[in-house]
Amino acid sequence: MAVLVIADHDNATLKDNTHKVVTAAQAIGGDVDILVAGTNTGAIAAEAAKIAGVRKVLTADSAELGQGLAEAFQDLIVGLAGGYDAILTPATTQGKNFSPRVAAKLDVAQISDVIEVVSADTFVRPIYAGNALETVQSSDAKKVLTVRPTAFKAAAEGGSASVESASAPAAPAKTHFVGQEIVKSARPDLGAAKIVVSGGRAMGSAEEFQKVIEPLADKLGAAVGASRAAVDAGYAPNDYQVGQTGKVVAPQLYIAIGISGAIQHLAGMKDSKVIVAINKDPDAPIFQVADYGLVADYKAAVPELMSALG
């Protein structure tokens, strides 16, 4: 039995999501290998090799893998699939982009967003925006899973796996990379932050969002999130969105400011350890999941909170 974990990285450093998916792989059992595909893979592979319990790290380097083209990832992973019983990918936007292609090429189901490994063939995943949990048993010889990293603890470091290179696939003929705009931020990554401060539609404007949410986040060393309503209204960029259709987060502390708590938002943050809600509407659904609720207008409450934090 062998499991292949596709590493999450940004062509510079390995992301913690990889450690979490390794934990899911270990729950399935057998040898665990990690594939680092992209550019600058040598340095990233060296970090991946330190994860405890990993047999080997494979690298594949090409411009198209660095650009995250789904067709390139499909060809690479399908080519390696013969040696594995399960292929696990973090359920990031990137993982969700290529993993279904791999499953289709292998003629197996993809089990999306796995939050629990019950056994080598049985998995739990959320459906209906997290309002139900489905336990499914796969009859496929090879399992293709995307794994929700927040549902697993990060695997420890202390290993020293060998690193081998795999040959990169040919460049996809019909997909051409034009460019990308990745937001550079000094703040922690939303998916991995210990504290997240999120703002909702109550902010009323992008200026207000920046004036209220960002200083509080910076004071706490937190990542910034937003509700779908705030993103749709243009108050915050799309990659800030926390929710079923955005990012799923599970920080130690989640502070929701001016967020009513629509089902789809709750699905993205309800596994946080401690939830704080600040909202002037005492009947807002967010209070039903909040450990600490402050019924107040954020305009008064956030400055008070800033000064109470010292």
Place this chain on the structure above:
Amino acid sequence: MKVLVPVKRVIDYNVKARVKADQTGVDLANVKMSMNPFCEIAVEEAVRLKEKGVATEIVAVSVGPTQAQETLRTALAMGADRAILIQTDQDLEPLAIAKVLKAVVAEESPELVLMGKQAIDGDNNATGQMLAALLDWPQAAFASEVVIEGGKAKVTREVDGGLQTLNVDLPAVVTADLRLNEPRYASLPNIMKAKKKPLDVKELGSLGVDTAAKLKVVKVTEPAKRSAGIKVETAGDLVAKLKTAGVL
């Protein structure tokens, strides 16, 4: 350019799903059903492409029960030209749906398949990518902008940390993300007109596609409930509680 738009009938966006007591699934009896929101966005984008003179024909297709005809009528009322229902009472997995759609593509020869990125019932986010793989077509998933020019689709995609732009040769599969557009409401005259537009019904069996399930649903359960905590009076109290809880 012919555009194929697959659509799915699902529980209405505003209805909270409830798990059946026997843990066999979600209770859909007497629940309001609608077109999956991401599918609506895909239909809207196709209609906009037609209004710009880029698309010449929009074919909506659904794989599902007889009642999915209502969903297809909604697509027709929004501006699709004709519709196809591949009728089945089976609950098909994404790979099976992708195989069925591949058969429809073979018959219809569209240059673009425009579909939602995810259905809000199964939340798989897989069918579009699987269809692209089965067809060996390029894909641009999670689109927030689509421009068709010179036999290519220039697609801005929502990715981790920002936006990416790809040029994909047509034919291609594009999946719609939330911010691609805001779907229109069908007007009453258009709803009336949609009743006269062609809607073909084919039995799933007539396609000769292997749609056998690969997964067995063992059980469907409710997630652990999070109970409401306490209300604090001031920001100062809040900070004190958070310090006690060890999260600050």
